[in-house]
Amino acid sequence: MLERREAQGSSISASNNTPEAASDRSTKRVAGLGPASAILCLSSLLWVGQAAMLSIGVGAISQGGGVSEVAVPAAVVAGLGILRAALDAVGGRLCFRAARRELSVHRAAAAASLARRSPLDSSRPASGLAASVVGEQAEAIVPYLARFRPARLRASAVPLVLFACILPISWVAALVLALCAPLIPIFMALIGWRAQAASEKQLAETGGINAFLLDRLRGLATIRALDAVDATALRLRADAESLRVRTMAVLRIAFLSSAVLEFFAALGVAATAVYVGFSLLGSIDVGIWGSRLTLTQGLFILLLAPAFFEPLRELSVVWHDRANGEAALAALKDLATSQQTILGGSDAKSLVSNGPASVDMEGVVFRHEPERKPVIDHFDLSIASGEHVALWGASGSGKTSILSLIAGLARHEAGIIRIGGMPLRDDTADELRRRMAWIGQSPHVFAGSVMRNVALGRANIDRGAVTAALAGVALDRVFTAERVAAVGEGGLGLSGGEALRLALARMMVDEQADIILADEPTAHLDAETASAVTDALLALAEGRILIVATHDPVLAGRLGRIISLDAQARRAAA
Numbered sequence: 001m002l003e004r005r006e007a008q009g010s011s012i013s014a015s016n017n018t019p020e021a022a023s024d025r026s027t028k029r030v031a032g033l034g035p036a037s038a039i040l041c042l043s044s045l046l047w048v049g050q051a052a053m054l055s056i057g058v059g060a061i062s063q064g065g066g067v068s069e070v071a072v073p074a075a076v077v078a079g080l081g082i083l084r085a086a087l088d089a090v091g092g093r094l095c096f097r098a099a100r101r102e103l104s105v106h107r108a109a110a111a112a113s114l115a116r117r118s119p120l121d122s123s124r125p126a127s128g129l130a131a132s133v134v135g136e137q138a139e140a141i142v143p144y145l146a147r148f149r150p151a152r153l154r155a156s157a158v159p160l161v162l163f164a165c166i167l168p169i170s171w172v173a174a175l176v177l178a179l180c181a182p183l184i185p186i187f188m189a190l191i192g193w194r195a196q197a198a199s200e201k202q203l204a205e206t207g208g209i210n211a212f213l214l215d216r217l218r219g220l221a222t223i224r225a226l227d228a229v230d231a232t233a234l235r236l237r238a239d240a241e242s243l244r245v246r247t248m249a250v251l252r253i254a255f256l257s258s259a260v261l262e263f264f265a266a267l268g269v270a271a272t273a274v275y276v277g278f279s280l281l282g283s284i285d286v287g288i289w290g291s292r293l294t295l296t297q298g299l300f301i302l303l304l305a306p307a308f309f310e311p312l313r314e315l316s317v318v319w320h321d322r323a324n325g326e327a328a329l330a331a332l333k334d335l336a337t338s339q340q341t342i343l344g345g346s347d348a349k350s351l352v353s354n355g356p357a358s359v360d361m362e363g364v365v366f367r368h369e370p371e372r373k374p375v376i377d378h379f380d381l382s383i384a385s386g387e388h389v390a391l392w393g394a395s396g397s398g399k400t401s402i403l404s405l406i407a408g409l410a411r412h413e414a415g416i417i418r419i420g421g422m423p424l425r426d427d428t429a430d431e432l433r434r435r436m437a438w439i440g441q442s443p444h445v446f447a448g449s450v451m452r453n454v455a456l457g458r459a460n461i462d463r464g465a466v467t468a469a470l471a472g473v474a475l476d477r478v479f480t481a482e483r484v485a486a487v488g489e490g491g492l493g494l495s496g497g498e499a500l501r502l503a504l505a506r507m508m509v510d511e512q513a514d515i516i517l518a519d520e521p522t523a524h525l526d527a528e529t530a531s532a533v534t535d536a537l538l539a540l541a542e543g544r545i546l547i548v549a550t551h552d553p554v555l556a557g558r559l560g561r562i563i564s565l566d567a568q569a570r571r572a573a574a
Helices: 003-012 019-023 035-062 067-115 129-137 136-167 170-181 185-220 220-225 230-281 294-316 319-335 398-408 426-435 450-455 465-474 496-508 529-542 554-556 565-573
Strands: 360-368 376-383 389-391 413-418 434-439 517-518 545-550 561-563
Touching: 003 376, 019 376, 019 517, 035 067, 035 136, 035 294, 067 129, 067 136, 067 319, 067 413, 129 136, 129 185, 129 319, 136 170, 136 294, 136 319, 170 230, 170 294, 185 230, 220 230, 220 561, 230 529, 294 319, 360 398, 376 398, 376 413, 389 554, 389 565, 398 413, 398 517, 398 545, 413 565, 434 496, 450 496, 465 529, 517 529, 529 554, 545 554, 561 565
Parallel strands: 389 545, 389 561, 434 517, 517 545
Antiparallel strands: 360 376, 360 413
């Protein structure tokens, strides 16, 4: 009973060290981004010292001062300028590096989650969409973190410091700036909501087009056979036009945000300049703490007024980076979350039995989504070493689901699965899967040599083993292991039967696999080819467990036992 509870707990919840947990890490605290942003903020604040020295120097000149009185302020201005340039360079580099590191973290989490997703996950994204998000759209995170985050900090801190410097000189000038400044973030926030929504739609449209293109490229031969090339081209043209419209909508909003900021910034600077000008002329005497505004004080205010709005102006320039970056982050986090994951990936090590192969399923329950009915409901199965079993049933009866559960490619809701007497759990799945070999209806063939396609990077498989495997599945007459580029991507140049026999050759060189799982291996094959594939499969499975999901009566009749899933479903319903 304890073993059953442990297995059920393992099947329902994954390890805490999952890609989903890594992806949920908040981006509000990005390692290294805070100090880098502070350096850039300090660089902006050094302008206060430069403005003060410039004002003092001009004031000294206006009073007839000589070179000696201007030399020190000029030297300070030059020194602070060099320091500002150095701080900008260092801060910008640090921000970029921190952004790239954060992008790598989220990319790795999304890629790891995609790799852990179960083939039975109904929410699994299209490969074209996933590739577009991870490879292309994710790059929007870098300008969001490297440009927008530091600009936001500067827009929050720098105007406050400048306001504190202007207020002791003239409360009217400070009031003018204080009245204009809040209008900018208010209107930018209103525009930003529209910008984010438009960016999310634009990213979704881009991902949809990529998924559409990949799907149509894979089925190009079928499209030509059905004479649907023109229809496909029209659909692609319509999607491209829709993407253009959404992209232009994002750009219009970006230009609108810049126009709003420039308007209020120009209004604030102009009002400040008018006030300072009339004060220096003696036409306005209010708003000054002293007797009257001096040239040094007036010039200091005029130099700080544009700098007061400069961080807000920079924020407007990178405002659309926020919308794109947050949309990209949301897309990556969506990829890093899934309802169904494969078993395995745990750091825990477990001793796995090396005894005779066997498969036992007791009371197994599986459903694709929590709210849906179980596909497999309290299913029991026991297969001994060397036994050949056919899972028989109509489409949708759960044949593929049972094979996936045995291989640990999906998580069962209840019950227990044992492989060789060892419970299938997160800490045992990786080792137990080494005892299994899988063949589906359309095994993937990589572009390259036959040797690489059969060996699949396994170091213990040499050319002699590959040659013997090709002979064992009657492919030695089609090609040899010495051919460097024998096949194309996706099995281009091979028939369906040859691709299946190539997959059988992969199994033949794997001496460790003593459990073979085959999902409809003879589907869509003619009778002669299906018979040849069946002969090769049975020869390969001699002395091993063979579990075949099929609705081919000829193949099922050549196996030792037939398990009718339709009958199991009727008994469960009763």
